Amino acid sequence: MKPVFAYTKGMCRVDTSYCPGCTHGIAHRLITETLDEMGRLGDAIGVAPIGCSVQAHKFMNVDMCESAHGRAPAVASGIRRVHPDKMVFTYQGDGDLASIGTAEIIHAAARGEKITTFFINNCIYGMTGGQMAPTTLIGQRSTTSQDGRTVAQAGSPIRVSELLSALDGAVYIERVALDSPAHIRAAKKAVRRALEIQERRLGFTFVEFLSTCPTNWGLAPADAMKWVGSAMIPYYPLGVFREPEVEKAV
Amino acid sequence: MSEKVLMKGNEAFAEAAIRGGCRFYFGYPITPQSEIPEYMSRELPGRGGTFLQAESELGAINMAYGAGAAGGSVFISSSSPGIALMQEGMSFLCSAEVPLVALNVSRCGPGIGGIQPGQADYFQVTRGGGNGDYRIPVFAPSGIQEAVDLLYGAPELADKWRNPVMIFADGVLGQMMEPVTLPEQRPFADPRDIRTRKPWAITGYGDDDARKNVVKSLRMQPDELEIHVETLFEKYARAERELVSAESAGVEDADAVIVAFGTMARIAKEAVDILSGRGVSVGLIRPISLWPFPYGEFDKIGPRAKVVISAELSMGQMIEDVRIGVGKRLPVRLIHRTGGMIPSSLELADRAEAIYKEVAGR
Amino acid sequence: MSSQKLFFAGSGGQGVILMGQMTTYAAMYEGKETTYYPSYGPEMRGGTANCTVVVSDRPISCPLIYDADCVVAMNLPSLIKFEQMVKPGGILLLNTSIISQRPSRGDITVYDVPVNELARDIGNARVANMIMLGALVRSTGVVSRGSVVKVMEKTFTGSKARLIDLNVSAFDFWKMPQRV
Numbered sequence: 167m168k169p170v171f172a173y174t175k176g177m178c179r180v181d182t183s184y185c186p187g188c189t190h191g192i193a194h195r196l197i198t199e200t201l202d203e204m205g206r207l208g209d210a211i212g213v214a215p216i217g218c219s220v221q222a223h224k225f226m227n228v229d230m231c232e233s234a235h236g237r238a239p240a241v242a243s244g245i246r247r248v249h250p251d252k253m254v255f256t257y258q259g260d261g262d263l264a265s266i267g268t269a270e271i272i273h274a275a276a277r278g279e280k281i282t283t284f285f286i287n288n289c290i291y292g293m294t295g296g297q298m299a300p301t302t303l304i305g306q307r308s309t310t311s312q313d314g315r316t317v318a319q320a321g322s323p324i325r326v327s328e329l330l331s332a333l334d335g336a337v338y339i340e341r342v343a344l345d346s347p348a349h350i351r352a353a354k355k356a357v358r359r360a361l362e363i364q365e366r367r368l369g370f371t372f373v374e375f376l377s378t379c380p381t382n383w384g385l386a387p388a389d390a391m392k393w394v395g396s397a398m399i400p401y402y403p404l405g406v407f408r409e410p411e412v413e414k415a416v
Numbered sequence: 417m418s419e420k421v422l423m424k425g426n427e428a429f430a431e432a433a434i435r436g437g438c439r440f441y442f443g444y445p446i447t448p449q450s451e452i453p454e455y456m457s458r459e460l461p462g463r464g465g466t467f468l469q470a471e472s473e474l475g476a477i478n479m480a481y482g483a484g485a486a487g488g489s490v491f492i493s494s495s496s497p498g499i500a501l502m503q504e505g506m507s508f509l510c511s512a513e514v515p516l517v518a519l520n521v522s523r524c525g526p527g528i529g530g531i532q533p534g535q536a537d538y539f540q541v542t543r544g545g546g547n548g549d550y551r552i553p554v555f556a557p558s559g560i561q562e563a564v565d566l567l568y569g570a571p572e573l574a575d576k577w578r579n580p581v582m583i584f585a586d587g588v589l590g591q592m593m594e595p596v597t598l599p600e601q602r603p604f605a606d607p608r609d610i611r612t613r614k615p616w617a618i619t620g621y622g623d624d625d626a627r628k629n630v631v632k633s634l635r636m637q638p639d640e641l642e643i644h645v646e647t648l649f650e651k652y653a654r655a656e657r658e659l660v661s662a663e664s665a666g667v668e669d670a671d672a673v674i675v676a677f678g679t680m681a682r683i684a685k686e687a688v689d690i691l692s693g694r695g696v697s698v699g700l701i702r703p704i705s706l707w708p709f710p711y712g713e714f715d716k717i718g719p720r721a722k723v724v725i726s727a728e729l730s731m732g733q734m735i736e737d738v739r740i741g742v743g744k745r746l747p748v749r750l751i752h753r754t755g756g757m758i759p760s761s762l763e764l765a766d767r768a769e770a771i772y773k774e775v776a777g778r
Numbered sequence: 779m780s781s782q783k784l785f786f787a788g789s790g791g792q793g794v795i796l797m798g799q800m801t802t803y804a805a806m807y808e809g810k811e812t813t814y815y816p817s818y819g820p821e822m823r824g825g826t827a828n829c830t831v832v833v834s835d836r837p838i839s840c841p842l843i844y845d846a847d848c849v850v851a852m853n854l855p856s857l858i859k860f861e862q863m864v865k866p867g868g869i870l871l872l873n874t875s876i877i878s879q880r881p882s883r884g885d886i887t888v889y890d891v892p893v894n895e896l897a898r899d900i901g902n903a904r905v906a907n908m909i910m911l912g913a914l915v916r917s918t919g920v921v922s923r924g925s926v927v928k929v930m931e932k933t934f935t936g937s938k939a940r941l942i943d944l945n946v947s948a949f950d951f952w953k954m955p956q957r958v
Contacts, residue, residue, distance in 0.1 A: 175625070209620040211486065223630045229618040231485045231631035234508050237478035240470065244482025244490075245618065247440055247466045248607060252620045270478070273471035422799075422806050422814070592841045593799065593814035595806040685839035760844040 174199040176207055178227045187380035187387025189344040190219055190286065193257075196350070197284055198226050200357045201253060206365070210253040211245050213238040215262040218292040222257055236267020239274030242281045253364060255282040261291045264300040264324050271330070278335030278369035282360045285326060285372065288379040289398060296382035300324045303401055308382070323401065327374045331407040337369035339408040343376040345394035349404075356406075368410045376402055420595040425560045425585065426451035428596050429493070429519055430459070432567035437602040438491035438517055439465040442479040444472055444498060447531045448587040449521035452493045464604055473498040477505030484514040485631040487610030487617030489571050493519040495587075496537050497528060500545055506580055507546025510648070511633040513616075515574035517567065519583045521590035524756045532756025533587030535678060536730035541584050542707040542737075549645050551652040553577070553659050554706040556584045556677040560594040562704075568599045575614075577655055584706060586729070588679040588758070655708065662710035663702040668718040670699030672772045674751075675738050676727040677703050679758070684727050686761030687768060696769055706734070714741035723775040725768055727751045729758065747775055780835050782920045783843040787828035787860050788852025788873070793907025797850065798829035800911060803932075804925035805833040813841035826856050833920050848918045850910060852893075854879060869917050871910065889917055889955070896951055905948035912949035923949070 173179065176198025184190045201207045210228040214220055216235040223230035233241040238256035246254045263271050263285055271283065290308055291297040298308040298315055301323050305314040315323075327341045338360050342353035353375060360371035376398045380390035423431070430452045433441075441460055443453035453469060460467040470476035473494050480490045494502060499520045509516055520541060524534035541554045553573065557563035566583050574581045611619050611627075621627045635641035666688070667673050676684040681702040688698045699721070701713045717724070724742050726735035732750040739748050751767045753759045759767075784801060788794040798814055805812035810833050817828040830846075832838050848869040851857040854877050857870075864870050866885045875894035891913045893906035900909075915921055927946055934941045 208622045208625070211618050211620055213482070220634050223632065227625055227628065229620050229629045231482070231512070231618050232633050233478065233481070234504055234633075237474065237481075237505075240475040240478035241482035241485070243468065243475075244440070244442065244479035244484070244488070245486040246482075247468060247479075248483050248486035248488035248610075249619060269471050270475055273475060420806060422803050422812075588815065588841065591816055593802055594841070595812060679840075679842075682840045683842070689839075758842055760842070761840055762844070 174202055176202040176227050178225055180224060182225050183221065184218060185381045187378055187390050188218070189375065189377040191225075192344050192350060193284060193286060193375050193377065194222060194225050196354045196357045197255070197257070198228065200354060200361055201228065204358075204361060204365070206253045206361070209251070210255065211249065213242045213245070213254075213256040215256070215258040217259040217262050217294070219257055219259065219286065220293070236262050236265070237270055238262070238267065239270040239279065239281070239283060243274055243277070243279050246279060246281055250280075253361065254280070255284060257284045257286070259286045259292065260288065260299045260301040261294065261297075264326050272333070275330045275333045275336040275370045275372065278337070280364055280367045280369065282364045282371040282373070284357070285374040286377045287326070287374055287402065288377040289323070290379050290382045292379050292382060301326070303397060306397075325402060327372065327407045330372055335370050336372060336408055337410045338363045338371040339374075340372075340406045341374040341376065341402060341404050343394055343399060343404055345376065345378070345391045363410060374402075376404075420597050422593055422595050423560070424451060424591065424593050425563065426521065426590045427455050428560050428564050428598070429521075429567055429583075429585065429590070430455040431598060432564040433491040433517060433519075433570075434459060434463065434465065435599055435601045436517075436568040436571045437604060438489050438571055439604040440480075440483045440488045440490045441465065442468050442470050442476040442483070442490070442492055444470050444476050444494065446473075446495045446498045448523060448533075448590050449493050449495045449519070451590070452519070452521070473501035474504065477502040480516055481505055481509050481512070481514055484509065484516050485512065485618050487607075487614045487619055489575070489605060490515075491517045491519070491571075493521065495521050496523045496525055496534070496540075499537065499540065503540070503545035506552060507544065507548050507550055508633050509580050510550035510552065511548065511644075512631050513578040514631065515571075515578055516580040517570040517574050517583070518580055519567070519585065522584065522586045524754065530756045531587070533679060533758065534729050534754065534756060535586060535680065536733065536754065537584070538706065538728070538730060538733035541582055542709070550648065551655070551707060552580050552582050553655060553708070554582045554584050555661070555704055556706050557589065557704070558678050558681045558702065560589060560592070561596050563589060564596055564598065573659070577651065579651075579655075584678070586678050659705050660708040660710050660712070661704040662713045663704060664713050664716060665700050666697065667699030667701060667713070667716050667721075669697060670718065670721050671697045671776070672768065673699040673701060673717055673721055673724045674727050674768060675701045675703070675724060675734070677706065677734065680727050680729055683759060683761050683764055687764040690761060690765035691769055694769065696772055698768065703734070709737040709741070711737070711741040717746070721746060723772055724748050725751055725771055727764060730754055749775070781838075782833050782847045782918060783845065784831040784833070784848050784850070784914070784918070784920065785828065785843065785846040785860060785863055786831070786850045786852075787826050787856035788850075789855075790827045792827070792852045794827045794850075794852060795829055797907050797911045797914070798831045800926065800929050800933075801831050801833070801914070801921060803929045804921040807925045807928050808921060810834065811836060811838050813838050815841045826853070826859065828856070828860075848914060848920075850914055851877065852910070853877065857881065871913050871917065873910065889913060891952055897948070900944075900948055900951060902944060902948075905945060908945045908948035909951050913952045915949075916952075916954050
């Protein structure tokens, strides 16, 4: 009998500590399941950020290290130098990557580091407690934009995928969403494509996941899923922003 | 041993780190140590190593953390303001117990300060500029040969203690040239057997996920974190006994004792000779390890001594350790210059003699 | 000689750093203790390039100096700024090709070395600093001629080996004036 669904070896057999309706678990699974399907789970080295997913190493069944706020791409660059043949990835949230870690992500992308960054964009600081992130939408309330973010006061949200697309070293950039089964299936394809391009050592690869944070958004899980489609996708359009031009290993 | 070669301090430091087995270097240019990243970019790739210019010192220390966590033997260097930026990483590496060899070719502060030599990073390197309870062994050479020998041995120390080890040189040592004998190249460690040598390193666990490794710093449970920090400090207590190092001369029958490290110790040696010619017997204690500080050396000071003088290129930082070492036995005084100004041996001798005469009531 | 402190000063491009380094190399080849320290302290603000060399039979405590057995002044600002550094009885070597002002000190020995004119006599303007280096070595005796030649032989190798003779003859070109 063929199983229709099973645990993946990529995830540790423990409960995650994420809130109900949070999509971290889905993203974790997409990444580790894909590594397993590629036969690279034992070759993978992950870098966890600061934020809710700082303890991703408890859930993802790969060798991992933690990193200080925003520094994951620099840490991964160092790991990559020691293990040029392994699969190296960072997993980062929006406060970590798009605010305190902007220098590290931009330069890792510019250098064309042969790593993959998985970027969880949920428009808010999660673990820290619902503060305004660089990706918080205009009008969105947070504990540091209590009447809603304004352009005048905080500027416009950063579209990280588009920003990184300007860099030649970034060879694959795609934004996906985790709000529906169809989008999740598409997200898995993006994960696979990013990791395959890393395997072929073509350059820096990046997948942005539009994700949820029902707790800090103040929404029920189902409503949070809907908000991704109604509020986030209009500002953060899904799609492939960059693909390898030359399909051969350097 | 090979023959003597004449090398600029910074280049000798870089070469010593390579020969000591450091295969990975991450750096960012800053005066007065930019010759080091330049040298590494030229030398490392052709010798089987890796050079990477980081986007900032923050990037460099975190690359170093990644490479060290992955089992690589890593060397980084910078100068005072850059070392300040690296403190977040230093604290992190200590907590995660990742080895690293770091070099501070120090200059003056505060702020951007100046590019001239200074020793005002004493607190930064010995007390830790980063957050939390941690310690970093710090060694202060006073010549290029000594710096070379310390750097050559540092990778082994860092691996043994699973902790960053810092060499604290100053701009004079970085910029000057002196004949030096370079030790033999130690072979770079084979990346394929990292897991055997460093069973804690993140390398990818291969076929056996029971051997999954995690290198981490975060411990959310207070009881867990307390045990972690206590364990670190048991390690530091052992390091304190094993790593303490100093050179002292003439302290048993000295009228006065000067304490100085690095370049200031070289000037002090000349001042001691000058004062000897004037009939004042001055002993010299030169701490080589700044942490652990050689408090025990002060027990050797003989009964004739009237005063202990801390001579520093700062407003007086090491003097706090000197006071701990001396206790209430003797008065402790400071001779200092700052801002990049360096006293001549004559100036130091005159000031030390004046202090001695004042204290001795002559 | 137990110890000699030398100070070389001029403007960038006059070969000041090279003179200092070659002296240091020569001292090392003689098995002497030696240190070299380039302009890096506050004195670099005068628009001059300079360096300090100490050569000694004993270990050198301090690479920094505040007085010198010999100062080499390659341009006027160097003379003005560093004349006072020469110890009483010490030596001042003046590049009189471009320094017309006379030193004010009466307690030191001054040698005029018009390096540009002498280099022109040799037929190569680029060896001016080697002429000055020869003057320094002969007036101070800090290192031997043979050691300097050895430095040149180690410096100029391969296709540059043909430059050795030119540099050696430049080194030998300036003659010590006979004492009256």
